[in-house]
Amino acid sequence: MADDRKIDEFSGVETTGHNWDGIEELDNPMPKWWINIFYATVIWGFIYMMFYPAYPLISSYTKGFLETSERTELAIELEAVKSSRAIFVAKLDAATLEEVRNDTDLFNFALAGGRSAFSVNCSQCHGSGAQGSFGYPNLNDDEWLWGGEIEQISYSITHGARNTDDDDALLSDMPAFLRDEILSADEIKDVANHVLKISSQEHDQAAAARGTVLFEENCAACHGEDGSGLSDMGAPALNNGIWLYSGNLDTIVETVSNSRAGVMPAWGGKLDSATIKQLAIYVHSLGGGQ
Amino acid sequence: MTDRGAPPAPEATAVEHFDVEAVNKRESRSLYVATKKIHPKRVKGTFRTLKWWIMGLTLGVYYISPWLRWERAGSAPDQAILIDFVNQRFYFFFIELWPQEVYYIAGLLIMSGIGLFLITSMIGRAWCGYFCPQTVWTDLFLVVERAIEGDRSARIRLDNAPNSVQKAFKRIIKHTIWLIIALLTGGAWVFYFADAPTLFIELFTLQASSVAYGTVAVLTFLTYALGGLMREQVCIYMCPWPRIQAVMMDEESATVTYREARGEPRAPYKKGDSWDNRGHCVDCKACIAACPTGIDIRDGQQLECITCALCIDACDTVMKKIGQLPGLIDYDSLANIDRKAKGQPSEMKIIRPRTVFYFTAWVLAGLIMLVTILWRPDLDINVLRDRNPLFTLQSNGSISNGFTVKILNKVHSIRTFAISVSGIDGMTINVIGASGTGPSYKPLVSVNADQLGTFRMVLNAPKGALSADTTDIQFLIKDISSESSTDYDSVFRGPKK
Secondary structure (H helix, E strand, C coil), X not given: CCCCCCECCCCCCEEEEEEECCEEEECCCEEHHHHHHHHHHXXXXXXXXXXXXXXXXXXXXXXXXXXXXXXXXHHHHHHHHHHHHHHHHHHHHHCCHXXXXXXXXXXXHHHHHHXXXXXXXCXXXXXXXXXXXXXXXXXXXXXXXXXXXXHHHHHHHHHCECCCCCCCCECCCCCXXXXXXXXXXXXXXXXXXXXXXXXXXXCCHHHHHHHHHHHHHHCHHHHCCCCCCECCCCECCCCCCCCCCCCCHHHHHXXXXXXXXXXXXXXXXXXXXXXXXXXXHHHHHCCCCC | CCXXXXXXXXXXXXXXXXXXXXXXXXXXXXXXXXXXXXXXXXXXXXXXXXXXXXXXXXXXXXXXXXXXXXXXXXXXXXXXXXXXXXXXEEEECCEEECHHHCHHHHHHHHHHHHHHHHHHHHHXXXXXXXXXXXXXXXXXXXXXXXXXXXXXXXXXXXXXXXXXXXXXXXXXXXXXXXXXXXXHHHHHHHHHXXXXXXXXXXXXXXXXXXXXXXXXXXXXXXXXXXXXXXXXXXXXXXXXXXXXHHXXXXXCCCEEEECHHHXXXXXXXXXXXXXXXXXXXXXXXXXXXXXXXXXXXXXXXXXXXXXXXXXXXXXXXXXXXXXXXXXXXXXXXXXXXXXXXXXXXXCCCCCCHHHHHHHHHHHHHHHHHHHHHHXXXXXXXXXXXXXXXXXXXXXXXXXXXXXXXXXXXCCCCCEEEEEEEECCCCCEEEECCCCCCCCCCXXXXXXXXXXXXXXXXXXXXXXXXXXXXXXXXXXXXEECCCCCEXXXXXXXXXXXX
């Protein structure tokens, strides 16, 4: 692409000097109106800069005569959305959870709102799909520490667990059997083998047999004789494949030795009652609600 | 087109000569060019008549189409052609399209594209010369201009005349009529997007939406500016088609051509002059005067030429006057001109590999469209499986998978569907918000007329029912009243085996 401007023989127009495989580009003049439109856009640019936010200053920026701000516009739009939802929110507030379940429109509104509120407030611990993780319960399954009925879920969200903000917070206090010197390390291993046994996992038969008695003496009061748990006490079932803190021998030993005390915030003071209702309905609908 | 019979007897004593130059003449090119105003002269003839008919047809289609009614069942609109953005539907007589079927629009565009290629390879830029809205509206605006300011010479006189009340009056009348036409054009556009009679009343009672008024305003301005003020500048500088058309044409494509062999050497002619040793072109420049883009067709093929064929009419009129055969400027192909120059028989090759290819592709695209339109299902299902979590272990050892099922009911009445899923023994379905469960339970869901229904459901496979981490399953929905059904293949995920 040599810079070789010359007059094109055929048209008499100067070329740009650009040559692609023998094809040359003519430097034809632009029409005057085209240039004028270009100038007009420049002038328009200056007008725009005067009326709209344009230039950064040291600690601020030029605001423009119209003083528009996308923050204000967003706030107005959000306000509009809020007011358009007001009828539903009021209805939701007044309705009992059972009434909501029976009203299709209200139920769908609650589900959509619940999903959105879940993403904002709950997904950090429970995961975006409410699938949970180590120490944070999976909300899709049908095992519930504190009960899976919609009112129970609502209570759990409102008051949380083991937090210091809410006097009505859910509280279960499993002893740290080793640290509090209730059981010895060997005894704990036996109990753990018993738990492996009732959850249908591989285990040491002799240890499990020894652990059975220890389990009845120390654990059955909360977890039940067969290990099926007791949601009134916040005691999880131990006889199935669902584990909050993993179900292998080492983790069970660790759990029994030092106890666990997962905390959930009380959302009652942070979210309004309609949002908590929506959350409860959403979580209940995930598949494990009772 | 090449044989037009015997020449008529000369009827005029002298041929009128026009003082006009081609705007793209070599001498008139400079760095930044001021637009030279073009004053196309009125012509009469075959092609002008054809263009009047096409103008009437295209304007008629544009202005009348939105007012056609078409009875539809239920709450669907009764407007024959309607692009309903609010409800996301497109109606065209018996056809009704959902946003999911936007590929029909793509098919239509493909057909238009290939059709344009086909026409261009056969008879050049017929689109530009006869059908393009820019050409049609410019023509319409010229009719107004001629009616008020007179034909070419009168308009040039008026342009050069000093400012006067009369001049201002003519200008004001002209621009007012232009603006009214522009307003009607911009106004007609919005009727395609809403119920035309309703919107018509709303527009006049100031109740229409600001979008409607904005669209009318923008299109009014564009029609006025492009058709009245910009005219040929749009074709020459703004439109990409003049650049693209070159690759569709070849030497066999018919196009508006000056028959140089017959016309040259050109020279002025007075009655009684001998025709020996000279061409038939009398250099009257009637062709340039008639040209809406202001070029000289005798310079050969040019980007500016929209092949409106008005120069043919202009030249034929002159030829008749001087007692020569018409067709000094005519539709012809470059190859045919060569053939005639070599004494070979004249022949227009319309059927060539290129045109056959374009035609086949066009017909094929049309057939595919037709078949898919005729066999368009009135029921559709989409299944999205939850990816987070992939599966959930329940306390009794069973495995759950979550799904979102979307059912498209394309009929104008409410329908109830039975949902069933097959592929795993003992699998249960739980539609969230609906009651009932169990292995033989088939949940019923209703989808409103012409709507999309979204349902979340949890499938549960009993303990031990899964033999692999992925199991194929099939959703089946059945209209309980008409037995029409559709299915969707999905998978059920479980823990690694």
